[in-house]
Amino acid sequence: MNILKKISFCMVAIFAMYGCQKEPLNxxxxxxxxxxxxxxxxxxxxxxxxxxxFIIKDDVELTALAPEFTLTPGATIEPPSGTVRDFSTPQEYTVYSEDGKWHKTYTVTVKYVELALEYSFENVKVGNTNSFKYDVFYEMNPDGGESFTWASGNSGFALTGLGKDGPSSFPTFQRNDGKDGKALCLVTRKTGTFGTRFDKPLAAGNLYIGLFELGIALRDPRGATKFGMPFNMIPLSMKGSFKYKPGEQYCIFDKSYEGKLRPIEGMVDRFNIYAVLFDRTPPAGTPESEAVKFEYLNGDNVLSEDNEQIICVAEIPNEMRVATPNWKEFDIPFIYRPGKSIDTEKLQQGMYSITIVFSSSIDGDYFSGAEGSTLIVDNVELVCRKLGSTPQSDF
Structure with a gap:
């Protein structure tokens, strides 16, 4: 009996000792x-x-703002959250992990609703996912500052491990032989064993104004493409130049077929170029927790006929979506959806957003198209007018 008591006592002591041990720091x-x-x-x-x-309203002063940050558990930030700083230029913050072994520096930018209107695709910086490097396109303002960074699916393609030969082996990259200077090049590519395993056997080259949310790309690829950036002008048309070569064999996604791509004889791949102006205002009565869903369009609703957010669309006509070995110009007007118009008060408040989208395969978001389809684009321009003005020549 005494032995049993001693054993029980030891077990309780051991459990108590482990129970008192601290969890590892984050x-x-x-x-x-x-x-x-x-x-x-x-x-x-x-x-x-x-x-x-942060994208702020036009009447907000940049020189004394105090952003606040929510961090991962236990982490700290320098300067502290809520510190008043001058955001006339971007400011850096460093986040330190709870265990003190790791840190990450963030660049925090505060800017007004502004968007470059001419896109020559001359500027790229290096993106890096899983040690694979790819092109990230960005545009400059007339004053020399960065206007915005284009989004693409390149970071998702990096997960396939097929980008070993540098940026030109990705679906979206820069070419040196543009109509003037450099150009955007989009190529539809197979995604190999990795993509096939996850029912995503094909990746169209794409570029768009918005964000690509890599964290949800495997489970919700069309939801991962978030379209739009605030815009405070009235769009009239979109113009530019392109060349297109469809791939040799068009295939549709088919889980039952080898490689999950089923060839469709006689079908020819097509590209797409379009722009969409939309209203980010949530419908009356929308809970605050749901309002964020209206900040962006996504791959499921960006061109939907029943999407009440959409105000007007400029989309390249089907008769132009053909093989074009030489540079061809396009000039596409914005067409308003039935019953839709621009609310001048919302425009002044920055409640509208715009996106421009380029894709080497029109059905690429459904993993259908032709491997090797290539769309090259250069000298794109949004023709707009400011509220209260009539001439277009300023833009």
């Missing part, structure tokens, strides 16, 4: 959310891997 050092007072913002803050962007 090694994460991320900004999870960022905020400024709602009345200052034109749209929800954009939090990415090493950057935070």
């Amino acid at each position: 090694a994460e050092c991320d900004i999870v959310e960022a905020s400024l007072p709602t009345e200052l913002l034109s749209k929800a803050p954009i939090v990415e891997n090493r950057s935070v962007t």
Whole structure:
């Protein structure tokens, strides 16, 4: 009996000892959310891997703002959350993990609703996912500052392990033989064993104004493409130049077929170029937790006929979606959806967003198209007018 008591006592002591041990400290050092007072913002803050962007209303002063940040558990930030700083230029914040072993520096930018209107695709920086490097396109303002960064599915393609030969082996990259200078090049590519395993055997080259949310790309690829950026002008048309060569064999996604791509004889791949202006205002009565869903369009609704957010669309006509070995110009007017018009008050408040989308395969978002289809684009321009003005020549 005494032995049993001793054994029981030892077991209780052991359990107590382990129970008193501290959990390991958190090694994460991320900004999870960022905020400024709602009345200052034109749209929800954009939090990415090493950057935070606030887009503010035109009457907000940049020189004394105090953004607040929600961090991963236990992490700290320098300067502290809520510190008043001058955001006339981007500011850096460093997040330190709870265990003190890791840190990450974020660049926080505050800017007004502004968007470059001419796109020559001359500027790229290096993106890096899983040690694979690819082109990330960006545009400049007339004053030399960066206007915005284009989004693409390149970071998702990097997961396939097929980008070993550098940026030109990705679906979206820069070419040196543009109509003037450099150009955007989009190529539809197979995704290999990795993509086939996840029912995504084909990746169209794409580029668009918005965000690509890599974290949900495998389970919700069309939801991962988030289209739109605040816009405060009235779009009239979109013009530019392109060349197109469809791939040799058009295939549709078919789980039952070898490689999950079923050839369709006689069908020829087509590309797409379009722009969409849409209203980000949530319908009356929308809970605050649901309002964020209206900040962007996605691959399921960006061209939907029943999408009440869409105001007007400029889309290249079907008769132009053909093989075009030489540079061909396009000039596409914005067509308003039935019953839709621009609310001048919303326009002034920055409540509209616009996206421009290029794709080497029109059905690429459904993993259908022709391997090797190639769309080259250059000298794109949004023709717009500012509220209260009539001439177009300024743009």
